Amino acid sequence: MSTHPAARVRFAPSPTGYLHVGGARTALFNWLYVRRFGGQFLLRVEDTDKARSTDESTRAIFDGLEWLGLGWDEPVVYQGANLERHRADVKSLLDSGLAYRDFTPQATLEERRADAQARGEIYKYKREWAELPLHEEQQRLERGDPYVVRFRVPDESGITEWDDLVHERIAFPNKDVDDFVILRSDRTPIYNLAVVSDDIAMGVTLVMRGDDHISNTPKQIMLYNALGKPLPRFAHLPMIHGLDGKKLSKRHGATAVGEYQHEGLLPQAMLNFLALLGWSPGGDREVMTLAEMTDLFSPEGLQRKAAIFDPKKLEWMNGQHMSTMSLSDLEPVVTRAIVASGLATADVLEAKQDWYLRLVDLLRVRSRVVDDIVRQAAPYLARDIAYDPDAVAKQWKDRAASLNLLTATRDALMAASSWEAATLEAELRGVAEKLGIGGGKLFQPLRVALTGLTVSPGIFDVLVMQGRDLAIYRVEQAINYLLPAN
């Protein structure tokens, strides 16, 4: 297993929505790197776009990361608070001649772009457009004319390249990089400048982010060089796409991690699934805890190809984690969901702890999400149940016959010498035999009586879990329901 140096890494979301699954995965890989090889995982909120940034969104990002268990090691940095340093960096670039002022109005630029396009030409920014005689620049400056600051891309014939941790060497000819804006006419910095300035200030040594930033990287490298600072290492992670191969968006279903949280997904399953979307430990290893992923993590296993988000596999993964995790870890999650659903209070569940854990254990094996457990728990926690129409239609089709079966069942249950699975099974199989039918013919209608459903754990487990009083009450309710008077 190869080794890698410790690093200061950062996750830098912009607070303009919720924590996206793609962002969560980027955060995860950064976090994993630091946990495996040492260093610090930092969080920076890129809130320079005041119009789109909201506190609510910032909150959602924190909540999402906390839910996933991806804690950060130092206080959160807000990019918007670093405006003065960004301007100072721009000024030093201006002073050293590595950047220049461009008084060209935005409308003119747009016009040129449109013209080029109309003529079928490739639009390319030309530095000469901004060149002004010294005295005129001075004049405009004094007059307070608006201008942007552009970075002077160096060495026309050179190339800017780096060894990416995910890809190999990536190279861009400098001639393909236009002089880009680093300071807007309203004196706020543009992304590339702000990022570099902040990464330098935060001592970031490894930049791991989505590969939609690949073409920003040469610009950022040039800025590091111009500012005279050492380069970090770069790792560009592939994107996550929807089932149709397009960039993951709302119409592919939930894209915010908060939605999965509310649907009853387990954070460890989410993490496991996300990790496998773009990383593999090699071999056939799939279901892993965060701790196991941490031990196994290595940038060599990072994928270069965009992955498609498959909700089916996510659900399967959740089911795997639900059945393999310890009952004591699962219990609080289920309890929260049950209490939230109003089925029972925490006190009630607490009072019959052993019984309750057994119930959860019985239900989790046939659940994929936490809500599946809640749904199935109703027949054991509520006094009365509703009959699923399909179940009634299928198992109580012949009402008179069903009535007979259930009456015989009730009598046997009432006569049972003890309320244990083995005893109950012997009793009921005896009833079936006497009636000359197979066990299933008896158990299925009973299942509907007890749970209202055609689906449940084994019928004797259901009986035992419900207990004598409730079970017999349910059967009597069913008998009443089936009586001809109804």
Add this chain to the structure above:
RNA sequence: GGCGCUAUCGUCUAGGGGACUAGGACGGGGCCCUCUCAAGGCCCAAACACGGGUUCGAAUCCCGUUAGCGCUACCA
């Protein structure tokens, strides 16, 4: 259009010159287990994008083509 990135079953992937009759997982189909549903076990269908090289030998290395994606802003 230009620049860049990518390319193994429908999907996630293993593989890194001979161990490949290309392995695993999800999903699909079937069987077993069975009181239902799950879980589990067994089995089946399903892929190296295409074309050229290099080599005794290519899924693996190189070049090209094609396709997909990203960027091409005074967004991030």
